Amino acid sequence: MSSQDGSELAADRPESEQINTPAPRLAQGILLAAMLSFLVISMLNVISLGLGVVPDLVALTCVAVIFALQLRHSRPEANRVPPRQRLVTLGTQALLTFLPLLVFKAAWGGMAGFFAGSLLLLLPSRVAWPLFGAVGLMMxxxxxxxxxxxxxxxxxxxxxxxxxxxxxxxxxLAELVHVLHDTRGQLARMAVTKERLRFARDLHDLLGYSLSAITLKSELIHRLVTSHPQRALSEVRDVLVISRQSLADVRMVAGGLRDMSLTDELTSAEGLLTAAEVDIRVDLRLGTMSRQAGTVLAAVLREAVTNLLRHSKADRCLIEAVQEEGRIRLCVENNGVDPDYRDPSAHSGSGLGNLAARMHEISGELSTFRGPDDTFRLVAEAPAFDAATPAAGKESVR
Structure with a gap:
């Protein structure tokens, strides 16, 4: 995944949602400007003493070395340098800070602040702060x-x-800006990855059912075309309807999972299973539910029927959708399961995992059970309404 994907996604967000943070280079530039300002002030104090060219050059050399050491101490993760190296650089800075005091006296006092800051940057807090206070008192x-x-x-x-x-x-602060800048890029890339996974998941859930239905009906048409041409023509119309719906699903899935109705999905499943010569029994006792719950449970039912058609030789199926005490329980049970069946395709087995993730998003649970013979049961249970679901988000189910 390229970083360009992340930057494009971040740029597409509304301006009010984008955090206006300085770039790492700007934060580093502010740090350098502040350090140079303090160093220039100290150097001007030394020059004002009028000690001569040689002492001034010595002072300038010491200032340059202290500046280089401070840059080393202020770089990211400088406190992770081996302790021996930290002690060497701190010792060098201490000598350059306190020895010139013998010559330049109070005019050189500004250099002690850099040494105190380096102590805080490189040493553990329990040691650094007492030493920091001691350096100030020494001045x-x-x-x-x-x-x-x-x-x-x-x-x-x-x-x-x-x-x-x-x-x-x-x-x-410069380190935090750098970390924040990197984190924003990572979050943008994660959002792109999440969107791609959502797109793939929705395509699997929506098209898996449609393609299975088209395959089933095409096989039925092949058997009926010579003996029952009128019924075959009716099945062709159904295939066209399913194909058009599949095309519409592909177009809508890019904008998010479309709203699905549990009752409509149940009607569709009943007709499809009947065409597949499966004896289906339905127990439907539902009231109102949130649109999100209805959509997810409809997707569960669709995936259950898809798996039944693809992975079993079922001749009977029981579908229960019951709402009690604010919770909805959807159960799909069928026979004809081969206990030794394994889907050889490279992407097998992702449907139930996708649905388990969706059920978790609505505080629900998804479980599957193998019966003693050749039966298979899928159970999905979730609250009818989320605590934050507004009234406009309700779906009436009869």
């Missing part, structure tokens, strides 16, 4: 050693913590 000392006011020491401490939190927070 109280440089201004005091220079004889500056206490407020400057407090400012330096707060600035260190603020820079560390900003670096940590923007790094994590």
């Amino acid at each position: 109280l000392l440089p201004p005091l050693l220079e004889g500056r006011p206490v407020l400057e020491s407090v400012y330096m401490c707060q600035s260190t913590w603020l820079t560390g939190v900003v670096v940590f927070g923007l790094t994590r």
Whole structure:
């Protein structure tokens, strides 16, 4: 499945349903801009001391190395790097953070915020946060050693913590944006896959019955065409009706499973089984039900009749559809089942699995039983109405 399918599906959604999230590159760019801004401010503080070209070049070199180390620490999944490598890079950043304090003093204090942020990014929380706090408290000392006011020491401490939190927070946000961006693509691709499975499932459920009916009636026509031409002509008309309905089903299935009526499906099944010379008995005791329940149960009945025609030599069938205490129970039982039968086709056996999934969607259950002789029973039970079903979604069943 191509990623283009996912992007096309996402583009087809209404604009109000699409989440406006920044692209990963934009999030990474914001992180880089913030780090560069803090570094430039620190570098300007050093230059303002007027120590000369050589000290300024040394400071610039240290800033560049710290920036490279911070990029390494802020990359995705940097905390999964082997512990030895993390300790080496953290140690290097610590040296470049605290040793220049001996020369540049409080003007270099802004670098401590990056080291504090790296601690939060690379170390476990139970260790990182205490060390983070300790780094901020350490930055109280440089201004005091220079004889500056206490407020400057407090400012330096707060600035260190603020820079560390900003670096940590923007790094994590950039990672989350990247994960969200990837997840949206995966969800779109999953939606495409789900739609394809739905389309294949609906085609199986709708056309399996129709093709089985066409095959059965064609065989009947072949037997009747010479001895009973009028009845054969009537069966040909039925085949044409079924063929047209199959074409309509294919056209409608792309938009979702069409509404199906359980009573109409029962009438169709009764006529088809009668044409197949199957003795059919029907026990129908139903009231009103939701359209979704009626559609799913009608699909169950259709698949049961399809399996009866394809996989058995039944000569009798019992169909019960009973509604009691807000639940509907559909039972289809037939004889003529070969216990050793196995469908050799590559896609055999998916019909009942599809229906079990649909029954689960309406909080129902589907079960099958093999009788002691050659009987087979399919039972589907589901609530007549879902708790959230509106009144407009009811189907009247007589």
